[in-house]
Amino acid sequence: MTTGDIAKGTGRGTDKGTGKGLRDARERWVRTGGVELCVAELGDPERPTVLLVHGYPDSKEVWSEVAERLADDFHVVLYDVRGHGRSTAPRPLRGGFTLEKLTDDFLAVVDAVSPDGPVHVVGHDWGSVQSWEFVTVKRTEGRIASFTSMSGPSLDHFGHWIKKRMTRPTPRQVGQLLGQGAKSWYVYMLHTPVLPELAWRGPLGKQWPKILQRMEKVPAGDYPTASLPQDAAHGAWLYRDNVRARLRRPRADAYAHAPVQLITPSGDIFLSERLYDELELWAPQLVRRTLPAKHWVPRTRPDRLAAWIGEFVTANEDGLPSQASSATGKHADRFGGQLVLVTGAGSGIGRATAFAFAEAGARVVAVDRDAESAARTAEMSRLIGAPDAWGETVDVSDEQAMEKLAARVAAEYGVVDVLVNNAGIGLAGSFLDTTGDDWKKVLDVNLWGVIHGCRLFGKQMAERGQGGHIVNTASAAAYQPSKALPAYSTSKAAVLMLSECLRAELADQGIGVSAICPGIVNTNITSTSRFVGVGAEEEKRRQKRSARLYGLRNYPPEKVADAILHAVVKNQAVVPVTPEARGARFMSRFSPKALRAIARLEPPL
Amino acid sequence: MTSAVAGELSAELRGFREVQTLAYACAEAVAAQLRPGVTEREAARMQREWLRERGVRDWFHLPFAWFGDRTAFVNFRVPLQFFPTNRRLEPGMPFILDMAPVYRGFTADIGYSGCLGLNPVHDKLLADLEAHRELILREVRERRPLREIYESVDRLMVRQGYANRHRAYPFGVIAHKVDRVKERRLTPHLFGFGTQSLKGLASDALHGHRDGWSPLWSPYKFSDHPPRKGLWAVEPHLGFRGTGAKFEEILVVTDSKDPEQSAFWLDDDLPHVRRWAEERAAA
Numbered sequence: 024m025t026t027g028d029i030a031k032g033t034g035r036g037t038d039k040g041t042g043k044g045l046r047d048a049r050e051r052w053v054r055t056g057g058v059e060l061c062v063a064e065l066g067d068p069e070r071p072t073v074l075l076v077h078g079y080p081d082s083k084e085v086w087s088e089v090a091e092r093l094a095d096d097f098h099v100v101l102y103d104v105r106g107h108g109r110s111t112a113p114r115p116l117r118g119g120f121t122l123e124k125l126t127d128d129f130l131a132v133v134d135a136v137s138p139d140g141p142v143h144v145v146g147h148d149w150g151s152v153q154s155w156e157f158v159t160v161k162r163t164e165g166r167i168a169s170f171t172s173m174s175g176p177s178l179d180h181f182g183h184w185i186k187k188r189m190t191r192p193t194p195r196q197v198g199q200l201l202g203q204g205a206k207s208w209y210v211y212m213l214h215t216p217v218l219p220e221l222a223w224r225g226p227l228g229k230q231w232p233k234i235l236q237r238m239e240k241v242p243a244g245d246y247p248t249a250s251l252p253q254d255a256a257h258g259a260w261l262y263r264d265n266v267r268a269r270l271r272r273p274r275a276d277a278y279a280h281a282p283v284q285l286i287t288p289s290g291d292i293f294l295s296e297r298l299y300d301e302l303e304l305w306a307p308q309l310v311r312r313t314l315p316a317k318h319w320v321p322r323t324r325p326d327r328l329a330a331w332i333g334e335f336v337t338a339n340e341d342g343l344p345s346q347a348s349s350a351t352g353k354h355a356d357r358f359g360g361q362l363v364l365v366t367g368a369g370s371g372i373g374r375a376t377a378f379a380f381a382e383a384g385a386r387v388v389a390v391d392r393d394a395e396s397a398a399r400t401a402e403m404s405r406l407i408g409a410p411d412a413w414g415e416t417v418d419v420s421d422e423q424a425m426e427k428l429a430a431r432v433a434a435e436y437g438v439v440d441v442l443v444n445n446a447g448i449g450l451a452g453s454f455l456d457t458t459g460d461d462w463k464k465v466l467d468v469n470l471w472g473v474i475h476g477c478r479l480f481g482k483q484m485a486e487r488g489q490g491g492h493i494v495n496t497a498s499a500a501a502y503q504p505s506k507a508l509p510a511y512s513t514s515k516a517a518v519l520m521l522s523e524c525l526r527a528e529l530a531d532q533g534i535g536v537s538a539i540c541p542g543i544v545n546t547n548i549t550s551t552s553r554f555v556g557v558g559a560e561e562e563k564r565r566q567k568r569s570a571r572l573y574g575l576r577n578y579p580p581e582k583v584a585d586a587i588l589h590a591v592v593k594n595q596a597v598v599p600v601t602p603e604a605r606g607a608r609f610m611s612r613f614s615p616k617a618l619r620a621i622a623r624l625e626p627p628l
Numbered sequence: 629m630t631s632a633v634a635g636e637l638s639a640e641l642r643g644f645r646e647v648q649t650l651a652y653a654c655a656e657a658v659a660a661q662l663r664p665g666v667t668e669r670e671a672a673r674m675q676r677e678w679l680r681e682r683g684v685r686d687w688f689h690l691p692f693a694w695f696g697d698r699t700a701f702v703n704f705r706v707p708l709q710f711f712p713t714n715r716r717l718e719p720g721m722p723f724i725l726d727m728a729p730v731y732r733g734f735t736a737d738i739g740y741s742g743c744l745g746l747n748p749v750h751d752k753l754l755a756d757l758e759a760h761r762e763l764i765l766r767e768v769r770e771r772r773p774l775r776e777i778y779e780s781v782d783r784l785m786v787r788q789g790y791a792n793r794h795r796a797y798p799f800g801v802i803a804h805k806v807d808r809v810k811e812r813r814l815t816p817h818l819f820g821f822g823t824q825s826l827k828g829l830a831s832d833a834l835h836g837h838r839d840g841w842s843p844l845w846s847p848y849k850f851s852d853h854p855p856r857k858g859l860w861a862v863e864p865h866l867g868f869r870g871t872g873a874k875f876e877e878i879l880v881v882t883d884s885k886d887p888e889q890s891a892f893w894l895d896d897d898l899p900h901v902r903r904w905a906e907e908r909a910a911a
Contacts, residue, residue, distance in 0.1 A: 374789060378869060396787065403789050406749050407869055547786060579791070581869075 045087045045101070045245075053102070055131035056124055061109035062102040062132055066094040071168070071340045072137040073097045073332065076129075078148020078175060079262075080223070080231075080255030082108030084248050085147065088325035089332070096333060097143075100136045104128070104150070106257030108250050120260040122156040122178075122269075129157050133166055141168040141281075143336045147321050149261055151175025159277040159305075169339040170279065171332050173286040174318055176298050178265060180305055182273025184298060203295045213262045220256040228252035238292075240533065241322045242488060282308035284335040286328065288316045310335065311356040315490060315594065316533065323533070324489050326438075330360050350408040352382025354588050359384035360410065364432065364439045366419050366476060367446030369396030371546030372496060375580035376443055376587050377401075381409035383588065385441070388432055392418045392446075411436075419446045419472030429479035438487045441591055444476040445496040447515075449552030451565070451628075454509040456556025462510055464553075469514035470521075477525055481534070490533035492591045495522045499542040499604035502611040504622035519597070526596055535594040541583045542604030543576045554628075565628045572627070640734075640808075641880065644859060645895050647729060648736040648878055652898055654678045655725045655740035662744060664719055668693040668712035671725065679729045686815040688728035688735045688806065688825040696721045699741070699872035701796040701865075711820065722750040722871050728806075728825075728861075730815075735806045735825060737861035739876030740899065753866050753873035756788050758904045760864040761875070761893070768881060768891040774851040778802055781864055782847070793867035793874070795847075803862040805832055805843035806878065855881045855891065875900045 048063035063083060073093055075086040083101035090099045105128055106112035106120065113119025133142050144167055146154035155177030157163050158170045176184075188196040213219050222228075228251055235241040283306040287296055296313075303309050312331055316324050350359055363380040367373035369391030377389050381404035389404065389412060391397035397414035404412035413436065417424045432439060450457070450465045473495050484491035500508055501515040519538045526536035549569040554562040578601050590598045599608040610618045658674045675691035694701075695715045699722045704710070717723060721744050728737035743750045760781055767777040781802060785792045794802045809824045816823050832843035842850040845860065863876035878894040 370786065378789075382869065399787075399789055403752070403868070406752055 045084055045090065048090075048101075051135070053128075053131050053135045056113070056127050058105045058113050058128070059111045060102050060105065060128055060132060062100065062136065064101075064136060065090055065099040066097055068098045068136075070096065070098045071336055072100055072140065072142040073336055074100045074102075074133070074136075074142045074144050076144065076146040076150030076154055077101070077104065077107070078146075078150045078152075079258040080247075080251060081148070081150075082248050082250055082254055084108070084246050085319075085321050087245060089145075089321050089328050092325055092329035093333060097336065098137075100132070100142070102128075102132050104153070104258075106260070107254040108248065112257050116257065116260050118264060120257075120264040122153065122265055125153045126157055126160060126163065129153070130163065130166065141166050143167075143169045143171070143332075143339070145171040145173075145332055146175055147173050148175045148318070149258070152178060152261075152265075155180070155277070155279075158279045158281050158283070159274070164280050167281045169282045169284065169335055171284040171286065171335055173320055173328075174288060174291055174294055176294065177277055177305070178269035179273040179277035180302070181298065182270045184300075185270060186273070199295065199297045203298065206293055206295060209293070210262055210266060213259045214267075219259045223255035223259075224252045228255065231255075235319065235322075239317045239319045239323065240531075241319050246322060277305060279306040279308075282306075282310070282335075282339050284310045284312060284331065286312040286314060286320070286331060288314045288318060288320050290315060290317045293318055312359065313357045313592075315357075315535070315592075326487070326489050327361075327440075334360055350382060350384025352379065352384070352408060353585070354592055355383045355408075357383070357592055358441070358588070361385045361440040362388070362437050363441040363443065364388040364390060364480065365443040365445055366390045366417075366472065367496075368400045368414075369393045371548060372541060372544060372580045372583045372587075373443070373445040374400050375584040376445060377404055377412075378407060379581070379584035379588050380441070381405070381407050381412060384408050384410065386410055386436065387412040388415055388436060388439070389413070390415045390417050390419070390428065390446070392416060418468075419444075419475060420467035422471075422475055425472075425475040425479055429483065432480075433483055438483050438489075439480050439491065440484075441492045441494065442476060442480045442484075443494045443496070443587065444473040444518075445494075446472050447496060447498075447548070449548045450510045450555065451507050451552055451569075451626075452555030452557070453506060457510050458555070461553065461555055465510045465514050466517075469511070470517045473518050473521060477521070481525070481529065484534050485529065485532050488532065492535045492537070492594070493522075493525065493529075494537045494539060494587055494591060495519075497522065497538045497540050499540045499599060499601070499607050501538075501540055503607040503618060505626070506622055506624075507626045507628075523596065535591065537587075537590040537595050538597050539583065539587055539590060540597065540599045540604050540608065541586075542578070542599065542601030542607075543573055544578045544580055544583055544601065545573050545576065546580050549573045568628050641894065643732060643734040643808075644736065644806075644878060647731040647734045648738060648895055649897075650679070650682060650684075650731060651727055651729055651736045651738040652740065654682075654727065654729075655738060656899060658725060659723075659740065659742045662717055662723065662742075664717055664744065666717045667714045668695055668698070669714060671695075671717075671723070672712040675725060675727050679727070682731075684729040684731050686730035686809060686811070686824060687817060687822040688730060688737055688809075689822065690817060690820045691725065691727035692820075693726075694724045694872070696723075697870035697872075699724045700791070700867035700870055701793050701872060702867075702870060704796045707798055707819075717744055719745045720747050722747055722873065724872065724874060726874075726876065730809045730822060730825065733808050733811050735809055736878065737804075737806055737863075737876055739863050739865075739874045741873040741875065747871070749868060749871045750873060753790070753868055753871060754900065754903065755907065756790070757864065757866060757873060757875055757900065759784060759788075760866075761901075764862055764864070764879070765891060765893065768855045768879065769887045771854045771890075773854055774845045775847060775849070777855075778845065778847050778851065785864075785866060788866070789868065791867040793865040793872055794863060797863075797865075799844050799846045799848070801844045801846045802864055803845035803860045803879070804829065805856070806859050806861050807832070857881050857883050859894070 053060045077085045093099045103110035144154045151172045152175040188200045363385045365377045368377045368389035387404045387409045389397045389400035394416040401412040401414035417428045447469045497519040498515040500512040501519040522538035554565045586600045599605040671693035672691045725740045841853045841856045860879045862879045865874035881891045884890045
């Protein structure tokens with residue numbers, strides 16, 4: 024199985040995943056240490072076993088979306104942690120939730136579901152905290168093949184993290200301490216006796232689904248389950264039995280004995296990204312992933328998680344280094360395995376952008392109206408780190424062709440995670456010389472191309488409901504008027520405004536929109552630009568002359584590509600790239616009059 | 629393609645070919661000895677010593693060696709960055725050896741691209757260089773202005789998805805003239821360049837300036853003339869995201885009316901040409 028196979032599965036809509044997967048599961052009970060654990064299994068038991076451990080205040084159903092997606096390729100096992108869901112609670116509760124006892128449970132489940140081979144553990148929140156214990160203690164050695172951790176640090180590592188910052192209180196380290204201290208407010212609350220239980224069994228338990236929908240954008244469905252108040256009340260003992268003891272005396276030998284994949288949601292309101300700063304010291308074989316999402320990623324980003332888990336499991340199953348982790352480019356943690364579509368990818372900024380994403384380990388769809396150069400971009404992308412890349416020939420101004428492309432991409436490669444609407448053409452010459460036909464051509468490609476792209480692929484992203492990002496290549500000409508480029512500037516100004524409006528509209532769905540305004544960049548747009556109002560000879564001369572001027576400026580498209588990746592990572596709204604683009608942007612805001620004076624100058628052509 | 633010509637090489641051309649062959653033999657010998665951990669300085673010294681042992685006393689320029697992303701001239705700003713550094717070779721790293729020995733009064737200037745182990749990107753670059761060798765020869769035979777040929781090469785590189793790295797060379801040259809060098813007992817060099825050769829280049833530049841041509845083949849106006857008779861060391865250099873590859877060899881330009889004879893590569897039995905032939909045979 025290849026990473027592509029897994030990722031392909033991510034093209035499914037969310038309608039399938041309303042817990043049906045778990046209802047189809049084979050259930051069994053595992054008796055251990057005075058409790059009975061409810062264990063569910065999906066998929067072929069002959070396949071590698073993936074064990075999903077849930078967090079607080081959840082039950083195994085939190086994984087239903089992810090489990091369903093993994094079940095095609097793996098033997099997926101879930102269990103309710105003691106005291107949660109349908110598992111029984113220890114008596115008395117106090118002292119019944121120590122990490123040692125949770126490790127006993129884990130080993131009992133592993134022995135039952137995978138007696139012959141090690142399992143791949145995946146933990147979220149407290150499930151991850153527990154799993155860190157599993158993967159760092161001696162008695163589980165050989166039983167764990169890999170560990171994927173999300174939103175749950177090891178308490179021992181956390182203890183060392185705090186100690187280090189207390190003993191060397193530089194301003195930055197104190198800031199980190201206070202920041203995480205503030206995010207951990209709920210941990211102190213949970214240490215008060217009785218009150219949390221009352222709250223969960225009362226109003227909080229009732230309100231919780233609504234809170235999740237509002238704060239975390241968790242889609243409504245089969246989660247949370249009816250056992251929530253009970254789970255949350257029991258789960259408070261996870262904190263009380265472990266947190267203080269471990270943070271005060273963290274183990275000094277908490278080294279992971281299996282490869283670890285760390286998935287960090289960048290918008291997690293409970294855990295700071297800084298917590299994992301020196302994790303390499305504890306987990307020698309570490310792969311980092313970053314996801315622009317909030318805390319409950321198993322609910323909000325099941326496709327991405329399933330793809331990354333599948334990839335990591337497969338890589339560690341064969342004993343071969345993971346394809347995705349071999350990507351060495353910038354932001355590989357963020358774009359590894361994602362699907363990126365770039366229009367105008369046959370040359371210039373589009374091609375450089377496709378290459379930058381390829382280096383970050385993304386799967387690339389290179390779209391251009393020139394088939395040969397699109398194929399070339401795809402071929403070179405594969406050479407530098409893209410697990411897969413395809414060249415597609417489409418004229419972005421052709422609505423029907425774009426519709427076909429969108430349908431084909433969704434069916435064959437999946438829903439696009441990052442869309443870069445970059446294709447564009449140049450047109451220079453005065454307004455009065457520009458014919459209706461010239462206007463139409465420029466607007467068709469530069470504006471309608473972007474509209475088609477945003478409409479078709481943006482819709483797919485929104486329907487999937489798992490976030491994404493759209494990048495539109497505008498231009499510094501979008502806010503810098505000029506008597507030489509009326510049509511081009513108009514089209515680009517429209518793209519800029521379109522991007523800003525769309526950004527507002529899609530913000531609630533976790534889809535970012537960025538407009539890039541490169542400025543004068545050394546690409547071949549100049550030598551293919553039309554110059555209206557002059558003869559063919561003069562047009563050729565001006566094309567050559569402007570190409571030469573742009574060449575002398577020599578700002579490389581690779582730098583624009585870097586800015587595009589950065590804009591996606593930081594979700595920036597408008598990004599002027601070259602110094603002159605930034606200068607013009609500044610002037611357009613603070614001294615538009617001067618900019619208007621510049622607009623009247625004759626360009627040196 | 630030029631075997632007909634090769635048969636009847638003049639004594640002078642034979643001298644140039646001999647030193648070019650010697651230089652490529654040196655490159656292959658040194659490349660075979662490169663191991664992980666060897667520095668650029670050591671590789672440059674290996675070339676120097678190998679050629680000295682075989683009678684080379686003077687240089688057009690001293691041997692260079694570039695490893696890793698330095699093969700693509702990443703962040704090269706000033707010419708001093710051309711000189712070998714203490715960068716160490718690692719498995720999978722591309723490297724370029726570039727040397728210009730003078731032997732019995734004849735000069736060669738060669739570039740040899742290699743790779744320590746497997747590197748598919750490097751393989752691709754090397755394979756794509758073939759089109760440039762053909763393009764340059766074709767357009768020189770058509771007697772197109774050097775500046776235009778330069779632009780054609782540049783366009784082909786852009787189409788292939790590469791960055792033009794000879795842009796980083798002094799004056800952005802893709803080629804320069806080479807000539808015979810007087811043999812002297814003392815062979816001082818200046819910034820890595822042999823003074824005798826520099827003298828030759830300077831006098832060419834001086835004469836050329838009067839007649840409207842230049843011994844440097846660049847994207848600038850002074851190269852806006854048809855190919856000038858003589859020997860040109862041509863070095864198209866591709867760069868792609870931290871990997872670079874080039875070849876450098878001598879192109880002979882004559883004033884013959886026969887297009888085949890008007891320009892030809894001095895030698896077709898060179899490592900990169902053999903490699904392309906083998907690849908074609910395997911395919």
